Amino acid sequence: MSGDNGGRATVADGYHVLHVDDDPAIAELAAEFLQRENDRFHVEVVTDAADGCEYLDEHDVDGIISDYEMPNTNGIEFLQSVREHDPDLPFILYTGKGSEEVASAAISAGVTDYLQKETGxxxxxxxxxxxxxxxxxxRATTARRRQLAAIERAREGISILDTDGEFVYVNDAYADLYGYTPAEMLGEHWSLIYVDDEIPFAEDVILPTVDRDGYWEGETTGLRADGSTFPEDHVVSATEHGELVCTIRDASTTRGPDVARRDDVDHRYPETILDAFDDPVYALDADSRFTYVNAAFTDLVGYEREDLLASDATLVTDDRTLDAVDQALTARAETDTADAHPKRTIDVDITPRNGDPIHCQADLTALPTPDDTPDGTATRLHTTSG
Structure with a gap:
């Protein structure tokens, strides 16, 4: 088996499962009943481990079912071969030969689950x-691993706080800004890096704004381990589980005192942060073409990121919805100032690649250029029932 995923065939939707069993009649019967239980299953049947390895070289799968007793290579030997290339791919040993010895060997080889074939x-x-x-x-573990890998590579300082306000993740760039190592910051409260005068601002303004709007953006003063301070461009965003994702840039190095603040999509909504969101997020330019989509959005609509970024929003919604977005962002509430960039919440329907329209609540934010003219929108979706 090869570890290279380039050019491999995939199933666009559902669960792509490989079933390896030297009795094709039994395997086909299992495949039929699995698809009856859940029509998201797409089951491919092969009759020996060698064919299974060849299939895995050419296709991505979401899980494997394998018999134990097969000619040439048994199920545990096949499992060991799979584990050399993917330690976590779901692998269920589904066998008529049940014994403590087989179960113990399967567990040692890293089997996900072990089931005996039965009648009925x-x-x-x-x-x-x-x-x-x-x-x-x-899937959840793999997505989280990709997200953390992207965050780790990011040049921005990025951290994640739990619901108690303590650091549960800090990338190297974030720790470096404050003069700590990531290990030194884990378990510490966010107040560690705030000057005393700004703690009330964080408690009374930043956190309530994040709770209300889902994010806050502005400038704060960073406190380093040696007691020195620096101006920081600061974005705080919330996940649906109550975690806070924070991104920091040293404002003294990203812009001079007379330079207009960067308000482009990458600054307001860093991709590495938004890919960690459970909520679908996307950004459109002034012509309603996609300029950014996070992983949750691609999962929702069933399109690849590259396909979305080459398209406009009519791929997943209609002109009526886009008109409603424009009207919502153009309208001014009494509390808006003349130069405010309005934030609105409306109901929208998103149509995935396969399936019926999904009713969502959309949090909309206008994205301005440095001269404060509108230049697109950022949208965060919350799926609703009904």
Whole structure:
């Protein structure tokens, strides 16, 4: 098997499962019942481990079901080969040969689950449930790993705070700005890096604004470990689980005192932060063409990021919705000042690649250019029922 994913075939939607069993009749029967239990399953059947390895060289799969007793290579040997290339890919050993010895060997080799074949159809409901749970966990873990890897590579300082306001993640760039190592900051409260005079501002303005709007952006004063301070461009965003994602740039190095503040999409909504959001987020330019989409948005609509960035918003919505967005951002509430960039919440329908329109609540923010003229919108979606 190759570890290279380039050019590999994929299933656009659902769960792509490889079933390896030397008895094709049993495997085809299992595939049929799995698809009855959950129509998201797409099951490919091969009859030996060598064919399974060849299939994995050419296709991405979400999970594997394998028999134990097969000619040439048994299920555990096949599992060991899979684990050399992906330690976490869901792998269920589904076998008629049940023994403590086989179960122990499977666990040692890193099996995800172990089920014995039984008579009757109830076993397929259990198999479908175990496989679904394993795949969803694998997808979430993989996405989180990609997000953290992107954050780690980012030049911006990025941290994540838990609901108690303590650091649970700090990248190297963030720690370097304050003169700490990431390990020294983990478990510390956010007040560690605030000057005393600005702690009330954070408590009375920043946190309530994030709670209300989902994010806050502005300038604060950073406090380094040696007691020195620096001006910082600061964005704080909330995840749906109550975590806070913070990004920091040293304002003294990103702009001079007479230079207009950067308000482009990458600054207001750093990609590395928004890919960590559970909520779908996207940005459009003034012509309603996509300029940014996060991972949650691509998952929602079922299109690849590259396809979206080459298209306009009519790919996933209609002109009526786009007109409603324009009207919402043009309208001024009594509390808006003349130069305010309005933030609005409206209901929208998003149409995925496969499936019916999804009703969402959309938090809209106008994206201005340095001379304060509108230059597109950023939208954060919350899916709703009904």
């Amino acid at each position: 159809t109830d076993q397929y409901a259990l198999l479908a449930n175990r496989l679904t749970n394993a795949i969803e966990h694998y």
